[in-house]
Amino acid sequence: MKKLLMLTFLFLLSGCNLRTLDPVSETASDQAFLIKLGFWIMMVVVGVVTILFVAFTLKYRETDKNRYDIPKHEEGNRTLEIIWTVLPIILLVCLAIPTVIITYQASNISANPEETVHVNVTGEQFKWTFEYENGKKTHEKLVLPVNRDVIFHLKSKDVIHSFWVPRLAGKKDVIPGTVNKLEVVPNKTGTYQGKCAEFCGILHADMRFTTEVVSQQDFEEWLSSKKK
Ligand SMILES: [Cu+2]
DSSP, X not given: OHHHHHHHHHHHHTTOOOOTTSOSBHHHHHHHHHHHHHHHHHHHHHHHHXXXXXXXXXXXXXXXXXXXXXXOOOOOXXXXXXXXXXXXXXXXXXXXXXXXXXXXXXXXXXXXXXXXXXXXXXXXTTEEEEEETTSOEESSEEEEETTSOEEEEEEESSSOEEEEOTTTOOOEEEOBTSOEEEEEOBOSOEEEEEEEOSXXXXXXXXXEEEEEEEOHHHHHHHHHOSOO
């Protein structure tokens, strides 16, 4: 039964190429760390609550002996109250500190004009346009050099879209009238899926693209080639 369930999930997920927990940039690694940290803190809470729930259900269940007992009236318990106030605070602090640090790091655009690759990303119903500094434009394919700072300048022509290449970084909204920036340093060559992650109309699901991370040399060659 377990195997069947696993196979079913495997089958259902096999069409899913948007892997968040398989990062290929530091930004995505940091974000995956936050997801895992939050998940495990939550699992500890779920575990403790489940154990207490089962233990109390068994311990205080109705039996023939205690059926007509009247429970003792408790006026509060300072020790317990302090424990269940302080523990969640500690857990939230453990979650908050790395979250704040990583969020600020991720939004810190450290533009080094010499080395940074700037890409203008325009979202519109229902396609993406990627424009490089030399004027080269593409639609379905985003090509990036490995181990180099890339800054996306995100603009929208119509409604709100969301630029998402899960293995490179979390979602970033693409909002009309403003330019949002997203910085990543891809650290592994390969082809990664990207898509619009904000429902933007009837063909929203078609706003997919592939991101090819290639070597510096291949990138320069591709960038200077005339073919689109
Ligand atoms: Cu969209």
